[in-house]
Amino acid sequence: MQTDSSFTFVLFGGTGDLSMRKILPALFEAHRAGGMLADSGKIVAVARHVADRAAYIDWVVEHVKPHVSKNGVDETAWASFLDRIEFVKIDLGNPEDFTLLRDALSGRPGIRVFYLATGPSLFVPICRALASVGLNENSRIVLEKPLGYDLKSSNAINDAVGEIFAEEQIYRIDHYLGKEPVQNLLALRFGNVLFEPLWRREWVESIQITIAEELGVEARGDFYDNTGALRDMVQNHLLQLLSIVAMEPPHSMDSDSVRDEKLRVLRALKPIDPRDIGKVAVRGQYHAGVIRGSGVPAYATEPGVKPDSTTETFVAVKVEIENWRWSGVPFFLRTGKRLADRVAEIVVNFRAVPHSALGASALRGGANRLVIRLQPNETIRLYCLAKQPGEGMNLASVHLDLAFDRFFREGQMEAYQRLLLDVINGRLALFVRRDEQEAAWRWVEPILNEWAASNKPPKPYAAGTWGPAAASAMLAQHGTCWLEEEN
Incomplete structure (x- = not known):
């Protein structure tokens, strides 16, 4: 480069x-x-x-x-x-x-x-x-980011900036799109015939996308209390990652071909009926707890946060895509602060085999899965079942590990480094186009509006846990669980 x-x-x-x-x-x-x-x-x-x-x-x-x-x-x-x-x-x-x-x-x-x-x-x-x-x-x-507070304010900024700069001059940055495993996800999907036949509703049971943080709001209490996790993380990072996972193969890797396919995914998101938001979206707020042996305060006592704040620090939401490739496959998005670990990952759970002569473990959904870890250590792992050594046909989960440092001597490029070089060199593919941003805000707004109108406070969760129990219950209704609950 x-x-x-x-x-x-x-x-x-x-x-x-x-x-x-x-x-x-x-x-x-x-x-x-x-x-x-x-x-x-x-x-x-x-x-x-x-x-x-x-x-x-x-x-x-x-x-x-x-x-x-x-x-x-x-x-x-x-x-x-x-x-x-x-x-x-x-x-x-x-x-x-x-x-x-x-x-x-x-x-x-x-x-x-x-x-x-x-x-x-x-x-x-x-x-x-x-x-x-x-x-x-x-x-x-x-x-x-954030580019606005809602669709109206986002459009106001884009309109004003668009009067001064042409769209091809505007680079709306989302640093998750510059991460090495996200780039490798594109390479795996579109550079190998192995995955493409499986990358569809017939073979995928569910997909999870998680961005979890151990940190709280730190010195950003004033900002965060007027923003919340849905605006701060779901509207941009998580929906952008979802569009990368679910997009159709682009004609080429030029900027508009890639962004056109991402836009088609965002426009195919099933609109959420306000009456169903309580079933498909969970919001939470952390209370005092313990992380790695140290006590941490509740969100409402953080500097800059209103004591009676109803701002969410955790969101889990079920997303559906209404197209031929993904119809019926639930996508579970999750983000939160003061969770049990710092991790960002995409988990593709494949369906169980239709019939097994090898025992019940082969009939379990998620026995085959692809885990793309974005942070803290960037890896891609493909899980499958193999026979354990010894007598009998006992199966155990094993994984194939794409270890970048074993195959490539060059160090991995940090996301901001890649994106800044793309700006200097005029490459727009990894930046968010205005119509993408509008589609994301349009999908998120019913949740924002319903939560703003609701008198129900966010569900509490102790700092150092994985969020409210309701987030696990939402997945249990679909016969699955979050990856960390598997063990």
């Missing part, structure tokens, strides 16, 4: 947590790898909390370097990376300050990338200010 293209990467929110933990470390890894970033490429950080470039470099050394030192820092590469960084002090609330940015970017060759690592309330003002000084031409803009 090499490029000779010159670029200027402008980072709004240059002192923010996302910039420090993800964006600048990803750019450093691309720089250290050699050949991924043009030598002439520059990074221009924009912020108002530091005085000048020297102060900003000190800030980067303090806050970014710890996130790139897992395997030791190449000091030569680090020093040359810092040479790429420039700084412009701007008050984003003052459009006149953008003339300073225009002057700093004047005469630079290549494409301009504007990365908005800010709150969504600043997206439109920043875009308008960029246009007012002529910086919306020959440029690309990256929008972080």
Whole structure:
């Protein structure tokens, strides 16, 4: 993934947590790898909390370097990376300050990338200010989630940004789409004849997609209490992963072919009748509990959270896709904070054999399954039954493991690194198109509206568990269970 293209990467929110933990470390890894970033490429950080470039470099050394030192820092590469960084002090609330940015970017060759690592309330003002000084031409803009609070507010942002930037200039980022196992899921499905005949309702019993976190809301209480897990995770990450799993083979891997197929999945989601939401959607909120031996507080006592908050920190929802490939196959999506483990995974449970001469274990659904682990360790495992050594025909579950590090000497590329390189090189396939986003909001809104109108509080669950019991009961009604309950 090499490029000779010159670029200027402008980072709004240059002192923010996302910039420090993800964006600048990803750019450093691309720089250290050699050949991924043009030598002439520059990074221009924009912020108002530091005085000048020297102060900003000190800030980067303090806050970014710890996130790139897992395997030791190449000091030569680090020093040359810092040479790429420039700084412009701007008050984003003052459009006149953008003339300073225009002057700093004047005469630079290549494409301009504007990365908005800010709150969504600043997206439109920043875009308008960029246009007012002529910086919306020959440029690309990256929008972080959440993009709006609901369909109406999302459309308002997209309308305003779309007046300034063409759709092919807009990169709505979802970092889960850049993860290596998600890319390998596409390779497994569309590069091998083995899986395609099985990837349909005749052979798949159910599919689970889980994004679980051990952490609570940390310092994001104010933001999270006005957002909740459904908006924060389901509307974007989980529905995007679902569309990747369920999509039809695209004509090619170009941006519109892939996104057209994802859109068809999102438009085929069975609408949820508000009267059925209690049966197909579970919302929960964590109470005090214990994680890895340490006590953690209840969500309602977290800083920035209202004591009587009814915001959900857990969601489990059953999804159905109304098309020939997936009709009748339940997709179970789940996400939550303060759960028992940090894990993101996709579990494809295949149907049991129709008849077995080998005993009841071969007739159990889920005996054959594909588990795509996205975090913390990125792996793909195919589970099947094999005979145990010894007398008799006793079956046991075994797995075939796709261990990337055994087959490929190159280290895996982090999601943000891949996506930032795609932005610089103008590749849109792994970014969310506006019509995809609208389809996702349209499907989620009945749940949002019903929960907002309901007087029922979220179901409680103790921190350090896997969420409310109702989430397990929902799967039990379909004769299945979550993967961790299998044992």
